Amino acid sequence: MKPMLPTLTFDLTLQPDWLYEVKYDGFRAILNWDKNGITLTSRNDKPLLPQFPEIKDFLEPLEKHFQPFLPLQLDGELVFLENPYKAHFSAIQLRGRTKAAKRIAEQAAKSPCRLMVFDILVLAGKPQHSKTFHERKARLSELFNQLNFPLEADPYSNNLLQLVKAHKDFSRLWENVVLHDGEGIIAKQKNSLWEEGKRSLQWLKYKNWKYVSCFITALEKTNGYFYVGVYKEGTIQGIGQVLFGFKPDEKQALQSTIKQNMVSEDHQFIYVEPAICLEVKYLELYESQLREPHFHRFRFDLKPTECTYEQFIFKQKNLPEDLDITHPDKPLWKSHDIQKADFILYLREVSPYILPFLENRLLTVIRYPHGMFGEPFYQKNCPDYAPDFVKTHVSEGIDYIVCNNLKTLIWLGNQLAIEYHIPFQTIYSKGASEIVFDLDPPSKEDFHLAVKAALLIKEVLDQLNLIGFIKTSGNKGLQVYLPLPEDVFTFEDTRLFTSFIADYLISKDPDSFTTERMKKNRGNRLYVDYVQHSEGKTIVAPYSMRGNEHAGVATPLYWEEVDYSLDPVNFNMQNALLRLRKQGDPFKNYFQTKSIQSFGPVLEVLKAKK
Incomplete structure (x- = not known):
């Protein structure tokens, strides 16, 4: 059939x-x-x-x-x-x-x-x-x-x-x-x-084209294909051939120009020096050649030397067309070979996973205009020069950015906003959208304390039939999440639970955990900051990078991974992407969990004991 x-x-x-x-x-x-x-x-x-x-x-x-x-x-x-x-x-x-x-x-x-x-x-x-x-x-x-x-x-x-x-x-x-x-x-x-x-015209296919700027290198005599290439480290790299998309007069004029300006020919090809630049749309690169290439337009504004392999690979990620990425080769880390282009492409790759957490939340970013070679600064207010597509929301006199789409995320990346911090509620929520326990040990050498706390919390969650998710902080700690249904529980409600967990941890191991707010009185114990979970406070978003020496990423984990062999330094930009490709996203069912989280009965018991 x-x-x-x-x-x-x-x-x-x-x-x-x-x-x-x-x-x-x-x-x-x-x-x-x-x-x-x-x-x-x-x-x-x-x-x-x-x-x-x-x-x-x-x-x-x-x-x-x-x-x-x-x-x-x-x-x-x-x-x-x-x-x-x-x-x-x-x-x-x-x-x-x-x-x-x-x-x-x-x-x-x-x-x-x-x-x-x-x-x-x-x-x-x-x-x-x-x-x-x-x-x-x-x-x-x-x-x-x-x-x-x-x-x-x-x-x-x-x-x-x-x-x-x-x-x-x-x-x-x-x-x-x-x-x-x-x-x-x-x-x-x-x-x-x-x-x-x-x-049939009753079924139509509409494709997600990618675009490459390239130049013509040859014309195939037998079938009229135009061979195209880009410069890679000073030499011409062929990337395929294009035939479709030209109007008849464009194709004829192009063939005549190539014949008049040929530098050599053989039985199959007429060769020309790189001079005529085109923009070609295609589906993907397959075995180093363009798949389904179609002529899009001539690029008389470009010189052949501007059609580079680096730009080709960069644009292959289908970044928003009208966004110019400035200084893509700018180094960002002292001890890692990460350039600005690498960071932008990281954001592009993780965008499906980070954007659901940024959506409709007041965003605080930490910008590193000189990478790790200069001083960072917090940014809450949207700058005056932000383009029109960047949406904002005013709260307590601050005009926050609300990052709801890929274009805004890439624009922020181009501003070298490395860290993305979000509150525990959306702009539409009247109460907490989730509970988060930030398990931050006194030093990276004490990371085992964060693991111990997380595993003890997991025991309680399992006994109470609550569903928790866990991620690294990207620095030296771990963070445990309980997604909640929207507009059901207040921060006063969630405080009952966070203080209950804090008391439980201390009762289990007072030598490892404390709620002491004064640093000098904590010793080497992990501070369980149940007060931090409140309106207006923020936490680093899943998959956000961190401005630290190991280029850390706040990386979602599977619970079965959480043991004392974990090393937070291993969760960096490169490994975060490898994990996603090989293991998927541990937070995949996070938002679906909101509707089935049985937090209400637990809260009723805590209120009764209050």
Whole structure:
């Protein structure tokens, strides 16, 4: 069976009778399950199960659950899921080329691929083609509900059959696709029918292009491709070839110019010196070549020497187009090779994980205009020169920045705002949005005290059926979080709990913990600052960097990682990104936990004992 295909568009007109799905980059696949068993076939009708046996291995043990819905036929994309909005194209290509059975089995077990299902073609033996897309999508969602499968994409779930959700709000979905560096969006007409083998205008693909400034190096005689490159350390680095996107007169004029100014030619190419600069849009860099390149515009304002590999790699991260990053090669740390560009790219990479914590919160930043080579300063008031897109909120006479989007975050990064500190409530909250215990030992040599305190707190949380999260402070301590439902508990309520925990820690180990406010009276004990958790006070945001010598990051942890072997120095900029890629985000379910946190009953007991 040949699948229905979307049509590429560069100009997506938003209409009320359309729905929008994440476009995942992988292998289009149709899953069929009938009395003959399970098959998975590509758009060219090639079997995919020999290369991706994990899909069948996942489904077969669930045959009893699927039985009421068989025969079943599902349409989807086979992917290596990197995050909820992006599939890793290179990874699935590598899997597709693997031939050795042993290697396939190893990869299937270690890094399984997933079938992202977006349509249902046969259900319980009944064809669904005559139903509208909206009706088919409803039946598909119902099927996932009945199977008790998750209704959201999740790269860390063991479920290898996942639903591609249809969204009504294009803008919100597009923001997430860009934020997570996804491939794009498929727009589908609600009343469209499934048409086998047709490339339809009822389904439109709208891609998240990246842009590179480059120059032409050659023209291929046989097919008219223009070869493009950039300068890397003074030599020309080829990055691919482009044919599409030119108007006929542009292509003709360009070919004539190249022929008139050629420096040499052979049987295949006409070569020119770097002179004509272009901006090319593309999806990603794959095996050192541009994927799906399209001409965007001529760059007569650029010299070829300005088209560099460093700029190419920097822009590949899809930073906001109209933001100029100043002095990208500025060194920031004395003992680490971290330049300003590296810090900006770090912010870009962690933006999906830090922004939910910054959203709608009064932001205090610590800026390091000279990196670690000069004096930092706190900034609460939004500066007069901030661009219009930077939103603010006035509180107690201070015009705070509210960082709700990637553009504001990158602008702050360009201002060398290294640390991001937020209050324990949003601008809309009347009470505490969470409880945070800041476990700050007297020195980095006493970090074991923070570990001891955290583990004791975890014991209490488990006994009280409360859900806690933990992160490093980025300096020498640990911080334990209890997310709370919004506008339910006051800071007076939470103070009862924080003082209860402080008293508990001291009763368990008075030689290790204290609530003594005077430093000279604490000795080598960890100060349990339950007073700090109050309105107007702040805590460093998850994934914020710190301005210390080890380039620390306030790094979320899994509870099973918390033991006495932890070394806070290991949680730095580079390792934070590696952890996210390999282990995922330990705070992934933080905001969902708010609705199920059973803090109320605990509070009632504390109030009764007061």
